[in-house]
Amino acid sequence: MPKTSARLLTLLSLLQARRDWPGQALAERLEVSPRTVRRDVDRLRELGYPVAATKGPDGGYRLDAGTELPPLLFDDDQAVALAVALQTVTSTGAGIQEAAARALNTVRQVMPARLRHRVDALRVTAVGRAGTGPDPEADSRVLMTLGAAVQAREVLRFDYTRASVPGASGASGAPGALGADRDTAEVRRAEPHHLVTWGGRWYLVAWDLDRDDWRTFRVDRITPRTPTGPRFTPRELPGGEVAAFVADRFQGSDGSGGRPCTGEVILDLPASVVSAYTRDGVVEELGPDRCRLVLGAWSWPGLAAGLGRFDADIQVVGPTELKDAFALLARRYAAAATDGPAGTSAPPLSR
Template identity: 50%
Template structure:
């Protein structure tokens, strides 16, 4: 009986892993006859799992929708991966700490002792890296509202917060009326969540920082989604200087004009920086950091001439960096003794 139960769980796991299976292939993977396979499929159906027969040469099976929630069947690597992912999730989404803790506890309760010990070795402690350009965390209610609108193909109305997190009141200089969009994709890039959506009024594509979205209603009018390729998403997020980024709150923040297209700089600029389009060949980049020399070093990585440098502290840091590089070129290279190998492997004279 125990062997039969284990085999049926294995069958269920295989059906979950692939859209369709040939009957002969399933029987081979399970090491059983075609008759035993048919009997096991019948058992799954009696338990409430909609296993459908696939017509065609040789016949086959697939797991349909609408049945009972199958038991979670994970291999060792999958279980460890989920345990790690659960611990890192609260870094970008707020309001799920308790749910994460309960899910992690449930997962570990059903793990074998050897696997539980391995997962506990991955107890993570968050330590501050001062070169992180972290985005503000997102409220779980916001994420649920945006995700539901994408999943159900319904328009989404929302207020868009200003860079300081406020919703400007009517009459304020930065006030904008609520936006109504057709949401298509959620994209996570460089530690930030972005919504890709088509404006309901202008029919133009827009990229919005999810941490700045304040949904007004979770469900609007139905719309027909338009297909977007990976190249489209790259253009709308990675190469897009108008993706709603704001300069991270660092002690030192500087800007300069760069002789590079905004799409190129936006792709490689560190998170927490802002790129502003000037023309097809130039843009303005604003970067924050913990020191002026650090900010200067980030600008240098683009390998381009810099103009309109602000503030003066950034200009001073760039001049000091240039002076240090010139001095390093004048240093005499230290002579290194040459070691000649002998006939004895591993020995030098």
């Protein structure tokens, strides 16, 4: 029979993992008698855990919510996941960054050394808001490998799978087409700088040794090779801030800190509605059901298409390029609705 303290921790872990437990099932898992289970449940109650007894032929136990927060118990994977989530809380826009930092420090202090090492290796920067679409999941083992290489400053060699259709995302980090076939892989060498999240996806910011330039790689497309390469002296990231660098790359920045195409419109929607779906724009209330929006994008047609998603009447304040983009999209959409070819008489839209 395990010692009482160890048995209590095991019992607590079981109660946290499943809502209802028959008493006999707990006794079998703990290799003790049902009477011992009852005594252990009483001990947990004395420690502040609200364990409720359930009635029925077999009887059982359930860990309910209480009036105070008792000590919690996490397995290794849960503890690492919690630490990563606390690091990425800035992407929620909830205004709890300081509290999250304190919670992360508290969790880290009570972690065993092996878990502290894993958490310290997996330093993450959250850029932008969380995504809303079904994005591919990054393998936790790959994340740990990349995080360790970032911390150790070791050159990475990896297979990078790229989309095989035009417009799908590649190493530059530009968003790609959903559902693209990914059957083209190539070997890459890079100096890893940082792990970031953007729009619900994981990315590795690194200096590409073969392209001699900075790149952002999607983690779900990386297959690391072992062993890692030699240690390197970190280069200075353009602008110095990883969050600003990644945001500029995804927004198509021309290097001046902004996006190359910025327009101003008036929308027949409340400012509160537009703000909820605007990541980086400036929203000004003009009335209960009207607002001004200044927004940027990587191209004029892209900006016009993004504004059209609000499903409201739009008045273009400027510039002329944005009006031309709306006119071009109108012809294309009209042609698509009639299965006819889009007109080609529109002037080219420069970036």
